[in-house]
Amino acid sequence: MNDSRKKIVAGNWKMNLSLQEAQSLTAELLGMIQDEKNNDSHVYLFPPFVYINNIYRQIQNSTINVGAQNCADQISGAYTGETSVTMLNSVGASAVLIGHSERRTYYHESNQSCANKINLALQQGIIPFYCIGETLNERNSNQQFNIIEKQLMEGIFHLGAEEFSKCVIAYEPVWAIGTGLTASPDQAQEMHAFIRKLITEKYDATTANNCSILYGGSCNDQNAKELFSLPDVDGGLIGGASLKSRSFMNIIKAFQ
Ligand code: PEP
16 A cells, blocks of 8 residues: 555445444444554444444544445435435435445446435535445456446546545455455456556546555455555455454554
8 A cells, every 4th residue: 555545444334233233343443443543544434324323423533434335316305215415414424335336236226326426425525435346257257347447437437636536446346245255466456556547547646646445355354464565455345344343453453
């Protein structure tokens, strides 16, 4: 990783934990982070919607941030079951995951709806974490670079440089999410460097150099150090390993 960029470790809790478990996990993390005075990584927790405000109250006045796992692609109105960015703002969310592969696969989210969500999040001052990644079939047929380029072009490259620089990119190969399969360091570095090259071509070298690009997909406290030491990997979006305070804390400490 490069020292000029923000180091970020984000925990995606998905649809796990009771409120009490979520609060205990947060309390444990708060205690551990307070003991780590020299750690300069930025930590984000992405709990289910219904716990965001509880977690926000717990992490207020700490270095931890809280975000949402999704948002509506409309600003308000008759959209039963949806949650808008203004609502997220009002309960304390400062970031939102957009285009997670589980949303793309199970809820048919398109790059275009991701683009709408990114616009709305930015209007509310909420940081979009735009998730991109190829499936196993796409990698096996050597389509991974085309897929990533398309997801960037259609989902986020409509932004001007100033707005783009407020966003975080998370590269998450779909075949590595929740499977125990991790991209090899070579595969991760190759794709992160490719993403940074596309950002340079679309915007400029400074914008690309300042953009935090996270790796996600079975990242854990055993492999985080190696992944985070790669020149174009600026941290991780962590699923399963973010549900236990000790393993998540070890990942937070994995930057060299
Ligand atoms: C994720 O869901 O963003 C993720 C990376 O999950 P896991 O770490 O469990 O593979």
